Amino acid sequence: MTDPTRVTKRKRNGNTNNASQPKQKKQQTQPAQSVQLTQQPEAYYGNQTGGKPEPFGKPLFHAEKRQQLCETLDWYRAYQSGAYTNEGIAYGILCDKEVGERDYFGDQVIITRVGGGKEADKQTGKMVQVTSQTDSRFAKAFLKSKQIVKPIGVIAGQGNHGCPTALPHYYCPLDWFHATDVWCENYNGLSRWMVRLEKINLDEKSWWSAKATPHTPPDFNTHKAEVKECPKCKKESKVIYKQGWTCLNADPVAEKLGVREKTTCTGFFKFGSDVNDKTLEYTEQYLLERTNFKELRDPSGLEVHTGPLKPRLPTMEDVETLGNFGFEEKCKRGVVCPLCGCCSRRVEWGRWICESSTSNGHFEYSLPARIITADESTANGNDIPRSLRTDPGEMHKDVVDDIIDRLELDPPEHEFGYKIYRYGIPDETPVKTPDETPDETAVEMPKETSDGKPGAIIGYVYHLKPNANINQQPEGADGLFEDLQRTDLGLKRNPSRHNKGVNEVLTAHWATNWGAPYKYRVAQESRPFKDAPSVIISAITQLSSAGKKSVALGGEAFGSFNEFNEMLSVGYFEGSHMGWHDDGEKTLGPTVASMSLGCSSVMQWRPKAKAKICGKTKANNKKQEKVPVLKILLEHGDIMIMHGAKIQQLYEHEVKPCGKLRFALTCRYIDPTTLSGEERAYAEKAGELP
Ligand SMILES: O=C(O)CCC(=O)C(=O)O
Ligand SMILES: [Fe+2]
Structure with missing residues (x-):
């Protein structure tokens, strides 16, 4: 028998954006996702x-x-x-x-x-x-x-x-x-x-x-x-x-x-x-x-309340005051264990558990959950950035840097029920100065890329938007969203860096890995598809089909499509996000496809600091981080597909949900032949769809 909870690793920097009360300024919170704490x-x-x-x-x-x-x-x-x-x-x-x-x-x-x-x-x-x-x-x-x-x-x-x-x-x-x-x-x-x-x-x-020091009552005069x-x-x-x-x-x-x-x-x-x-x-x-x-x-000398030093447990009353979801910012904050007094993060999706191993009683706490409908999640607290807002009835306008080649594919309503946008992602291109000496520092962007020919571009990002009724179909996004809430997916936050000691940092999102192990920096359990709930199987089947059809739209030049055998299910509370990372493990096929469920989110791509693409770096940024070149609004039911292994090598992406509850189901193909004996056997077995 293979181990169903084998530990695999994903490359990801986790982060928590803690806001609510008092309102938090960015530079004072946990370091930005891509900024490592000073190693000490x-x-x-x-x-x-x-x-x-x-x-x-x-x-x-x-x-x-x-x-x-x-x-x-x-x-x-x-x-x-x-x-x-x-x-x-x-x-x-x-x-x-x-x-x-x-x-x-x-x-x-x-x-x-x-x-x-x-x-x-x-x-x-x-x-x-x-x-x-x-x-x-x-x-x-x-x-x-x-x-x-x-x-x-x-x-x-x-x-x-x-x-x-x-x-x-x-x-x-x-x-x-x-x-x-x-x-x-x-x-x-x-x-x-x-x-x-x-x-x-x-x-x-x-x-x-x-103990030995005597206590003297206060004396304000002597x-x-x-x-x-x-x-x-x-x-x-x-x-x-x-x-x-x-x-x-x-x-x-x-x-x-x-x-x-x-x-x-x-x-x-x-x-x-x-x-x-x-x-x-x-x-x-x-x-x-x-x-x-x-x-x-208070010069009148009345009693002055300082407020509680120790925070109390959140209650249903708090949830009702906050907005009645149970996924509000406050619900993802830590609690103090009433048994042992240790501050415990919300490590698991559905409840708080005392994080101390020395706790004599084992404290766990949850607030009764209710099922949020897709309409509620998109209508409620969907704090979409101004640049991505739409007028009612109008398709949203993607914000795209002019280096990215955007194409609305014909027919406008494609036969499998989605309107498809395709973005050609540029390669590195060293510039030639007038005397034809290659200049290592400057780069020039490819101009004509919409012919789909490889060379100037390294792959495509496809953005699939469902037509009006497909989300309500059986196994459509509305039902999947509710099923995900009903099912215990075992979502958890895993250490993203400094995985031991006082500086351990857990990711700002909750995740479970299904199918073939995906070995990246975040330690991650992987469960075989045979044990996966039906919602996971339905989603991977739909994503494989969408991936195959999308890649057929000009993407074959960047590698052929392989049926997916891995999925990462991710859950986001209000204020959670997934920071800058790539999905580029070397055992990975060229296609990554994800389905967005619940509140909208903004996904953006930027060239990695070392990539010779687009000279624009952020002002005063020591790490030479670049300005994002592609930004799309992922709405409920949208599918996003990246195709082309080099996209992962030269670019990184991040996802920031704009509301209170969101799931993302992201599939990949892990090539078992790149793995060693036992690992290969496990990947083959776990990645098999029932
Ligand atoms: O949340 C999403 O939409 C994408 C998640 C992602 O980038 C990943 O799982 O690697
Ligand atoms: Fe990713």
Whole structure:
């Protein structure tokens, strides 16, 4: 017997686009699909708090991976920076392995650097400051939060050697804090921003303080840092260093916010000649000073609610408020396991399962699902980009770069019920300069390609749009869409990169592989077609037929069509997507065909950075990523076919659904003769249609 859950690999970079509440800016979320996180040695994420005293209590909840944390918390979604800011306001900060020389980690006060200007050291992988940060968006956000007296959530990571006690998990949320001071300092000739955070609830002993440390009730009067006026700029600065006072007015940032009027004082960070500014320490008064948050926030002294640090489980009521699908953005976020407190991502399509292996009970949670009709999915929240919107009754206008050759095939309503658009995809073409010397950098696009002759083009993308009634036919798209919701396809998110440790990232879509194994970068289970539900068999049969008929329309020059023996079924929640990738495994036939079901999505193609096609690269893009050259709107029931192996070598594609629920069923042909003995036998057997 062959193993039905054999692990295969697909090449794909996964990503999560977390939005909803608070609304998220792109650059602060998880790195873009094609951007790899800086590779750092695993030891860099080791536990630096191990030998410390035991903490007095334990965190309300915790996470072992950064994605678990960021997918579960609304107040912390920063995948790359320590601070999480949104629309110019600081919401949360992670104090992990990047411990600065002047950082302080106390039971009630934390002083830390606020990001920017750092780069990974090539040898150690550690982040080091390389540029001065007089103007920092992080500093502005903390200044803003200070100004509006906003609670800021603080998380400690085990990588933080300054933490006073041993942390029980890698990421441990501490409590709500507020920013009492935000200032600029100098270190090694570079300016950088610091924030002093004070715990809001001073009445209770902090869970991370050592058992032996006594708890003293808050005293807002006894300890106050002295304040001095600068003789030069006349601005006041607190006495914060034991070694002496200095003017801390270095503020193009503060000036912009209207907090102060002038820019950096000439006396900024100047000390007497006897002071070594590399070894500054904070004064006792500055560390012991406490600020009455309640009074700041609401001078009338009424109770101030900070909101829950720990998110609660989503309920049916939430789903109803959000739009009644159960596939809303919020439903794909992580939850905190009520049994063990670990942040758990929604790894499976239909439910949440506690991600911790140490959980004593096995927590699983789901919200009752209802079947969404195709009409509902396309009518509801179909947020189609302006450039691809259509007038009612009119066929959508594809946005195509003029290098792509577009042809509406005759007859307009083809006999198998689809209107077919065909796009000729250009090859690499080195340009000849006037003196006929080939120029390696510039490229010229082929002009006349609609004759279908190979040479200038490397293959076709066919876009098949069903005519008015075909979606409602038996086994048509409407029925398939509902069947997919009724069937347990075993859709799952798989690790797309950093497949172990704190940086493990799961894909932003849920998938199951059927038939012959498709060996690519995303580890993926493959199930034989004999075990596949009828909806899968119906779809592969339809796609094989559409593929064969489409390739017959001029595509044979780029390879002959083979009946498909592999399918990837993919599910998308609101905000999910499949990032830039190609489908070009070397065991793969030249044809890839997919069927779109549910809400619309935008699929686009761009030449790979290394391909000498179309010189347009994105502005300021270090990775030389190119501008997309073909963009189509895939609507419910549409079929997309790529034919030509070289398309996968020279181009990559991405898919972004525009609504709340979408499935894509994508078929390929895996050539079993390219596989070794056991694998070949498995592929042949699993890929057989019942
Ligand atoms: O979601 C889609 O339409 C396409 C998915 C895709 O590109 C793939 O499965 O490789
Ligand atoms: Fe793909």
